[in-house]
Amino acid sequence: MAVYRLDQGEDALSLPSGVRPKPTVWQNLVKFAKDKPLGAVGGAIAILLIIVAIFAPLIAPHNPRITNHEAVLAEPSSEMFLGGDQLGRDVFSRLVYGAQISLLVGIVSVLFGVTIGLAVGLVSGYFGGIVDLGAQRVMDAVMAFPALILALSIMAVMGASIINVIIALSVVFVPGAARTIRSQALSIKEMDYVLAARAIGASDARIMIRHMAPNLVATYIVLATISLGWAIVVEASLSFLGVGVPPSVPTWGGMLTGATKYVETAWWVAVFPGLAIAVVVFAWNLLGDALRDVLDPKLRGAS
C-alpha cells in the first residue's frame, strides 16, 4: 500500500525534520479515489443513496402509498417513468422511499451487530482462557444458524416490525465480527504499548478501551462497510417473504412480493426494485473491498 503523501507546502518545510503534518481529509479522499477508482465509484453510489434517502419527499414525484386504480400496472411513461405497480402506486416513488428503509435498517443493525461483536471479540481476545473458550463456543453456536434462518426464526417469535428486523439482523452480525476482532485483539495485546500500559498499572477496562479499541477502528469500519451490503440483502429477503417490515411500508424487498404474478404483463414491477438492491449492494461491496485494501490489508480473505 502506498504511503498517504502530503502536498509539499511551506508549512511542511517549517516543521522539524521527521515530523509531517497530517494530510487533510480531502487529500486522503483524492488519494483514495486515485488508488481505488472502483471503490470511489462504490462510495459515490453509496453517498447518492444516502442523499436520496434523506431527501426522499423532495425527489419522489408521487406519494408512495397512495393507490390509483387508473394506474394499475401502468406502463412506464413521462408521468410514472418506472411505471405503476399492482395497486397503481408509482414504482419510482416507492423505490425512492424504499431507500430509507434499506439504509436505516442496514446501518443501524450493522452498527449494533458489529459493535457488540467488537466488545465480545475484544474481551474474548484480551482475557483469553475460559472467557475466550466460552465466548467462542457461543459464537460458533450462533454461526451454525444461517443468517436468513436465524433472522426468520427471530422474526417468527417476535412478529413483523422495523425494530424487530433491526434486532434480528444485529444478532446475525455479532459472531462474524467477534471472530475477526478477536484475532486482531490477540495480536494487539502483545504489543509494547499494551505491555507498557499494564506496567504503569492501567486497569483491564482502560487497556481495552483506551489502548486496544482505537487500534481496532480500521477493522471495525471495514467490517461495518462489508456487512452493510449483506444486511440490505437479508432485510430485502425478509420483506420479500412478508415477515420483515410491515407490507404497508415501501421496501425494495416488499415491492417484489408477488411480482411473479405480473411477469407477463408488467415486467417493470419485478425488475426495478431488484435492480436497485443489486446496484446498491454492488456499490457497498466495492467500497468495502477498497476500504479493506487501504485500511486493513490483513483482512483480505476474511469475509
Place this chain on the structure above:
Amino acid sequence: MNLYVVKRLLLFVPTLLLVTIIVFALMRLIPGDPAYLRLIGADGDAEFTQEQLEDLQAQLGTDKPLVQQYGLWIWDMLRGDLGLSMIHDTPIVDDIKDRLPVTIELTILSLALATLIAVPLGVISAVMQDSPADYASRIIAIAGVAMPNFWLAILIIIFLVNFFGWLAPLRYADLWKDPLTNLQQLIFPAIALGFYNMALIARVTRSAMLEVFREDYIRTARSKGLNERVVIVRHALKNASLPVLTISGWQIGRLLAGTVVIEKIFLVPGVGRLLIDSIFARDFTMIQAIVMIVATMVLLLNLIVDLMYGWIDPRIRYA
C-alpha cells in the same frame, strides 16, 4: 492427524449443545403459553375451559420446570421424535421425511452446478489474466455476488414465461421414479439458488490460481517441460482447491437458507417452504424442529469440511 480429528470432534459436541439451548430459549420467547396458543386456534377466538388448558399443558409437558422440559425435548429428539405440529397435530417427522430430500437434492444440485461452472471460469480467468475473457468472468462474478437470489429467481421466471410459456409445475416429480422430469423441474431453482455461490467460487478460484502461479513449484514444473495443461490441472488447481473448498464449506449454510426463498418462488415442496409456511401459520413446534435440523446439518457439514481440509492439507493437521 488423530489429534486434529479428536480436537475438532470434541468441539462439535459442546457447540451442538449450545445450539439446542439457543433454539429452546428462542422458542420460549414466544409471548403466551403453547397450550393456550394451540387451544385458541389459528383465528384466536376458539373457546376452551381451564381444565382443557391444564390437560393440554400436562400432555405437552409445558407445566413442568424449564430444565425438565429441555431435557425431555433433547431426549425425544435423540429418539427421533420431533413432536407434533401445533397446527395439524401430525408428527413433524413425517413432514420432514417428505420434504427434506427435496431440499437436499436442490442444495446439492445447485452446489454442483455452481462448482462445475465456477471452477473452469476461475481457471480461465486466471490463466488469461486481463484478457476480455477474464474481464467477462470477473463481471459475472461481481454481479453474481450482488444480485439477491430472489430477484434472480424472478428474472429467470420472467425469461421462462415470456419465451417458453413456462408454468410453475403443480407437482414436482419424484427423483427416483422420474429422474428426468425431476431434474428438468429443479434445474432453474438450482440455478437461482447457486448463482451467488458460482460467482463467489469463481472469484476465489481466480485469486487462488493467481497466487499459486507465483509459487516456485509451478516454475519448476514448467521448466522441466511439463505440458501446460498438466501444470494447470495437476499442480496449480490441486493446490488452489483448498481455499475453494473452504469457501464452499462456509457457504453451505447460506445455500440451505436460500432454499426458503427459492422454494417459495418456484413452489418447490421442500423444507424451506415448510419453514416459511409454518411461520405464517405460527406453528412453533414445526419452526423449532426445522431450525434445529438446519443448524445441525450446518454444523455437521462444517465438521466434514474441516476434516477434509485437514486431510487435504497436511500443514493443518500438524499445526
